[in-house]
Amino acid sequence: MLDDLRRRLRDRRRVPVVGGGWSRGVDAAYLDDLLSYWAEEYDWRAAEERIRALPWTRAAGLRLVHRRATAEDAPVVVLLHGWPDSVLRFQRVLPLLQDLHVVVPALPGYPLSDSPGTAGALMAEPVAAALQELGHDRYVVSGGDIGTSVAEALARLVPDRVTALHLTDVPSRVLGLIPEAERSAGERAFAQEVRAWTEAEGAYLHEQATKPATLAVGLGDSPAGLAAWIVEKLRSWSDCDGDVEAAFPRDDLLTWITLYWVTGAIGTSFAPYAERLAPVRERVVAPTAVSLFPEDLLHAPRELAERTFDVRVWDEQPAGGHFAAWERPEAFVASLRAAIALA
DSSP states (O other): OHHHHHHHHHTOOOOOOSSSTTTTSSOHHHHHHHHHHHHHTOOHHHHHHHHHTSOEEEETTEEEEEEOOSSTTOOEEEEEOOTTOOGGGGTTTGGGGTTSEEEEEOOTTSTTOOSOOOOGGGGHHHHHHHHHHTTOOSEEEEEOTHHHHHHHHHHHHOTTTEEEEEESSOOOGGGGGSOGGGOOHHHHHHHHHHHHHHHHHTHHHHHHHHOHHHHHHHHHHOHHHHHHHHHHHHHHHSSSTTOHHHHSOHHHHHHHHHHHHHHTOTTGGGHHHHTOOOOOOSOOOSEEEEEEOTBSSOOOOHHHHHHHSEEEEEEEOSSOBTTHHHHOHHHHHHHHHHHHTTO
């Protein structure tokens, strides 16, 4: 597989693009340099060894990182990743959580999962079953991006087990259930933000939701296409001041991308976009800590979050982006511990 990957990279076509820089997508010059490094210098085997060294286990058909604390009665935290990432989103926070039992599922359809993709809300059932099989009957759940949807659904599915929620973003789709006349000033401003973001940055979401099979063929058969699709998002959604490698050092960046390539997971990772369920209006009962990072995609107001969640902690961080656990691990862990204190 690695020989095939390198051959494809070396034989890639230099495709003419409209415009320069990052204004219309990936920067062609940067991508060409990255792909050359991927083909000639990047060491996947070293990265693979580090991934294999994580404490993997299987439960209820899921593959999970499961690390037990020394103290048997330590709190249990469940960390739920999003797109376009994987369990590696939490690689930098694991050393900071030694005193906790930590469970990081490879969500269905994502890299290292053996399960097919599905709607984010439907992932809650296998996650709950896996936690029960592992012997965890009470836990704090942390989610971001797709992981937020899974966390919300898990809190609805097993409310007696989810003792607190920790979210790094707020689901925006519930906004569509609120009549214009009933929206706060902050919610109306947020609706405008969502519209502007959708027009400028949301094309990927629409394509992944409406024609995922078409996109999967192009990205699943072309490492250059896959890298272009992912690296542009990592740059746009992180707090990197335009330099993606300030947030994701080159070898780490390529590890995230290569993991999608070797597992063939890019197409199945689109399932939560294509199979989204309607938002639920009823509030979640678990006490919730929300930690928002300034360079994330959208910035929902607290009053919108409170329509769905019992928000006890609202924390607006000074730095960081969509991949908070990776970009700002210490700040992420501090906010996670605030959620644990609510349990």
